[in-house]
Amino acid sequence: MQQMAELLKAQKLKVTPQRLAIFKILYETTEHPSAEHIYKRIQATHPTMSLATVYKTLDTLKKAGLVQEFNVGEDSFRYDANVNTHPHMICLTCHQVFDLHTDKLQHIKKYVEPETDFDIDFEKVFFYGTCAKCQKAKEKS
Amino acid sequence: MQQMAELLKAQKLKVTPQRLAIFKILYETTEHPSAEHIYKRIQATHPTMSLATVYKTLDTLKKAGLVQEFNVGEDSFRYDANVNTHPHMICLTCHQVFDLHTDKLQHIKKYVEPETDFDIDFEKVFFYGTCAKCQKAKEKS
DNA sequence: ATAGATGCAAAGTCTTTGCATCAAA
DNA sequence: TTTGATGCAAAGACTTTGCATCTAT
Numbered sequence: 001m002q003q004m005a006e007l008l009k010a011q012k013l014k015v016t017p018q019r020l021a022i023f024k025i026l027y028e029t030t031e032h033p034s035a036e037h038i039y040k041r042i043q044a045t046h047p048t049m050s051l052a053t054v055y056k057t058l059d060t061l062k063k064a065g066l067v068q069e070f071n072v073g074e075d076s077f078r079y080d081a082n083v084n085t086h087p088h089m090i091c092l093t094c095h096q097v098f099d100l101h102t103d104k105l106q107h108i109k110k111y112v113e114p115e116t117d118f119d120i121d122f123e124k125v126f127f128y129g130t131c132a133k134c135q136k137a138k139e140k141s
Numbered sequence: 142m143q144q145m146a147e148l149l150k151a152q153k154l155k156v157t158p159q160r161l162a163i164f165k166i167l168y169e170t171t172e173h174p175s176a177e178h179i180y181k182r183i184q185a186t187h188p189t190m191s192l193a194t195v196y197k198t199l200d201t202l203k204k205a206g207l208v209q210e211f212n213v214g215e216d217s218f219r220y221d222a223n224v225n226t227h228p229h230m231i232c233l234t235c236h237q238v239f240d241l242h243t244d245k246l247q248h249i250k251k252y253v254e255p256e257t258d259f260d261i262d263f264e265k266v267f268f269y270g271t272c273a274k275c276q277k278a279k280e281k282s
Numbered sequence: 283a284t285a286g287a288t289g290c291a292a293a294g295t296c297t298t299t300g301c302a303t304c305a306a307a
Numbered sequence: 308t309t310t311g312a313t314g315c316a317a318a319g320a321c322t323t324t325g326c327a328t329c330t331a332t
Contacts (some may be wrong), residue, residue: 008304013311013312014305014306014307014310014311014312015306015307015311016305016306016313018312018313019312020308027268029148031326035296035297042178048313049222049313049314050313050314050315051297051314052298052299052313052314052315052316053299053312053313053314054300055297055314056225056313057312057313059207059297059298060312065298067216069268071212071214072301073210073211073212074320075295075296076283076295076296076297077296077297087253089257089259089261091259092262097261098255100144100204100257101251101256101263102256102257104249104252104253104256105249105253105277108245108246108266108269109268111245112228112241112243112245112246112268115242115243115245116230116241116243116272116278117230117272118230118239118268118271118272118273119270119271119276120230120267120268120269121197121270121271122144122235122268122270123266123267123269124266124267124269125249125264125265125266125267126264126265126266127253127257127259127263127264128261128263128265129177129260129262129263130259130260130262131259132258132259135192135258135260154286154287155285155286155287155330155331155332156331156332157288157330157331158286159288161285166328175321176321176322177320189288189289190289191288191289191290191320192289193288193290193322194287194288194289194291194322196322196323197287197288197323198287198288200285200322200323206318216297216320216321217320217322218321218322235326241298254284257283259288259320
């Protein structure tokens, strides 16, 4: 978290309790929460923080390269403090979003680039299916 | 297009001029238009069609598996009549979305599945970068 | 004839913006 | 002190919904 303050300073951004709190939530969860989720969770520690601040802060952090934003087909965006390129898996039953820890897709960018005339910077990969828990629930029924 | 009527009938959906017109636009473009784009383009031939009908129709076609929907980070969804799993490339400069025709990623699902406890149905892959045209424009400047 | 689709307007989400106040540097 | 951040309310953008009318079957 100390590190977070440094990262903000490095971008010439002010270090505020709000920014630290939002980053902390994102840093400690694997749930890829939406702005609304973050807002609700933050009530416990920062009951006066407004939803607008959550949105503004997420935008600021995104532009600073400290969080990434994506949409898996829902009506709102989700956020992730892990800005490294990594695939996500979406359960079509419980709608949870998981990180996929694998090195198997490390080089798809370079693998694919010769096939195109694009200069590729990064990719986003989403796998859709059924998580372990929901698979078991279906077996029982 | 005759085929489209058959596909609708197969789903026990009525074959209406509105549905055919929307599918035709999606089928003939490679632009991956949003609902609003489709609505504007459709004015030329169907000036009385409402935006609500465009949304309802896209939802119907999506549920029937005749179009796919995705969000590349914009404020609206885009639609594609090509429902086969295929990667998209997004130009971060001109914001156009292109299909990537390649067989290099045909098997990433099976390649990755052993690394997870998910039962994967399909994937969505997006490459972000600079298209050929925008690369050239930058060289000149 | 009947079930279902369309079109319009209104409403519902999610997100952004304007502006006065407040806090970090 | 100065610059930028926060919080509130209002506005904006995209999408959905309710309902009367119309149309495909």
